Amino acid sequence: MTAEIVLEARSLTKRFGGVAAVDGMSLAVARGEILGLIGPNGAGKTTMFDLLAGSVSVSSGTIHLMGRDITTEPAHRRLAGGMGRTFQIPRPFPELTLLENMLIARQHQTGERLWANFTAPRQVAAEERAAREKARGLLDLVALARLADEPARVLSGGQRKLLELARVMMADPKVILLDEPAAGVNPALLEVLIARIKDINAAGITFVLIEHNIDMVSRLCNRIIVMAQGSLLFEGRPDEVARDPRVIEAYLGGAAA
Amino acid sequence: MIDLLGYGGFFLSTALIFGLIALGLNLQWGLTGLFNVGIAGFVAIGAYSSAILTTPETVDRVGGFGWPIVAGWLAAAAITATAAAFTGYATLRLKSDYLAITTFGVAVVVQLVALNAQSLTGGPFGVAFIPRPFASVQDQSVLFNLSNLGVIAAVTLAVYLALERLSRSPWGRVLRALREDERAAIALGKSAQSYRVQAFAVGGAVMGLAGAVQAHFIGFIAPDNYLPTLTFQVWAMLMVGGSGSNRGALLGAIVVWAIWVGSGSVTAALVPADLQARAASLQIVAIGVMLCLILLWRPQGFFGSGRSPK
Numbered sequence: 408m409t410a411e412i413v414l415e416a417r418s419l420t421k422r423f424g425g426v427a428a429v430d431g432m433s434l435a436v437a438r439g440e441i442l443g444l445i446g447p448n449g450a451g452k453t454t455m456f457d458l459l460a461g462s463v464s465v466s467s468g469t470i471h472l473m474g475r476d477i478t479t480e481p482a483h484r485r486l487a488g489g490m491g492r493t494f495q496i497p498r499p500f501p502e503l504t505l506l507e508n509m510l511i512a513r514q515h516q517t518g519e520r521l522w523a524n525f526t527a528p529r530q531v532a533a534e535e536r537a538a539r540e541k542a543r544g545l546l547d548l549v550a551l552a553r554l555a556d557e558p559a560r561v562l563s564g565g566q567r568k569l570l571e572l573a574r575v576m577m578a579d580p581k582v583i584l585l586d587e588p589a590a591g592v593n594p595a596l597l598e599v600l601i602a603r604i605k606d607i608n609a610a611g612i613t614f615v616l617i618e619h620n621i622d623m624v625s626r627l628c629n630r631i632i633v634m635a636q637g638s639l640l641f642e643g644r645p646d647e648v649a650r651d652p653r654v655i656e657a658y659l660g661g662a663a664a
Numbered sequence: 665m666i667d668l669l670g671y672g673g674f675f676l677s678t679a680l681i682f683g684l685i686a687l688g689l690n691l692q693w694g695l696t697g698l699f700n701v702g703i704a705g706f707v708a709i710g711a712y713s714s715a716i717l718t719t720p721e722t723v724d725r726v727g728g729f730g731w732p733i734v735a736g737w738l739a740a741a742a743i744t745a746t747a748a749a750f751t752g753y754a755t756l757r758l759k760s761d762y763l764a765i766t767t768f769g770v771a772v773v774v775q776l777v778a779l780n781a782q783s784l785t786g787g788p789f790g791v792a793f794i795p796r797p798f799a800s801v802q803d804q805s806v807l808f809n810l811s812n813l814g815v816i817a818a819v820t821l822a823v824y825l826a827l828e829r830l831s832r833s834p835w836g837r838v839l840r841a842l843r844e845d846e847r848a849a850i851a852l853g854k855s856a857q858s859y860r861v862q863a864f865a866v867g868g869a870v871m872g873l874a875g876a877v878q879a880h881f882i883g884f885i886a887p888d889n890y891l892p893t894l895t896f897q898v899w900a901m902l903m904v905g906g907s908g909s910n911r912g913a914l915l916g917a918i919v920v921w922a923i924w925v926g927s928g929s930v931t932a933a934l935v936p937a938d939l940q941a942r943a944a945s946l947q948i949v950a951i952g953v954m955l956c957l958i959l960l961w962r963p964q965g966f967f968g969s970g971r972s973p974k
Contacts, residue, residue: 460851462847462850462851481855482850482851483850483851483853483854483855483856484853485853486851486852486853487853491851491852492851494848494851498845498847498848498851499845499848500840500841500844500845500848500849501844501845502840502844503837503840503841503844507837507840507841510834510837511837511838511841511849511852511854512852512853514853516834517834518833518834518835519834519835519837519838519854520835521830521835521862521866524829524830524833524834524835525826525829531833531834535834574852575852578852578853
């Protein structure tokens, strides 16, 4: 693969006490790719995401985002740097409306600086109008526009996943880390979700996808990385992964031994 | 009738000063979810700052700066904001009850410093001769009280409008997001640490300003003014008025202060003189009972958003 690498992890390791949850993992994600990250429970997939997103500090190894070393950059800078994430269990702001949830995700907003609200109210208002318009458009895309002014707590589990996807899109990220987007989503809504991920990807946005729903992974990803016990077990096309004896063993019980 | 007018002015002035403090707390708790139980400490810092900067020279105490009153108020807000920002920074890792215990400790320290640092604060004797606005009409109590009420109402209105603008701004939205889910807000690019320190500072500035305004209204301050009872009163005001609402903070202050003063006069009238000192505790009971009733009847307070305290 000769395409440009947008996200690269080299020998990433995270130890919690004596346990290495992620142990020397390397991966490289090409621009425009949808990379699947699978593995049995406890393989270290979510810890890997936490490391990439900066919510957990790295024990050793490096992370580069579009060529820039972000290994020690604080988590709150990474979205503006081009990488967004969603959570395994969605985390909407329950008492904020859907629209407000969306607006929070916009980066570089003048109105988020305390004094600007008194010194530059017009600029703040203009940016807010633009952000609202974009937010309504994205909510429309995930079929949530009619709930824009409702608090996010009214959403179902599946709708929360859609809101998280739309929300992270507000920041115009280049790379999105999706942690189990299909878990607990009913089949009809899942089709919406898959279609949206394809649309967004077609617009040039790169995805890394943790997922247990193998059907979804096969439909979205050209390349899959299998993790087990914190390390890379196998890497290949979906059909190769399904046949590989090591992968089958890891899922069917070998991993615990 | 005239007396009543004068007393009404005095009552409302005091209530609005409490309202100011409650507005500061509403930014910290109602908007950001910061469990600040050190209110009395921040009010004290504001009161002493302005008092020291504006009073004439006094034997055995730092002072004699003789600043104008308004300059003292602005300095009080700035100094308290700095102290609150420092508290916020030092407690970045603390949440909910741990933060409460720590801020409570800060207030106790401030009060003990006020009591013991005699060369700075006058110690147990406090600071007297703090210049009062409209001091020239001091002996015409109705005019004096109503003029002061005008000034205090204007300050309260200005702070209310500024905080309303901030609560509805993108800045306020980030504070609410942090209250709801700090981890998600960080993932969406917000620096939890920076906003937390800012919320401490802005709320602290308002509390400090309120302390200064009160010090100049009464003309005398002492460490006993800044005991934990003050913190308790302001929390009760915000709970009754409705956490998250600036209007609620003001209304809650007026209602709770009315009950406080009212229960004080009732016990004074009904309880024999030799038991008066003990009967004063009934005021706290009255507030407590009312708080229970409000929480049963309308848990979100008069103007609350419906969010349960957590």
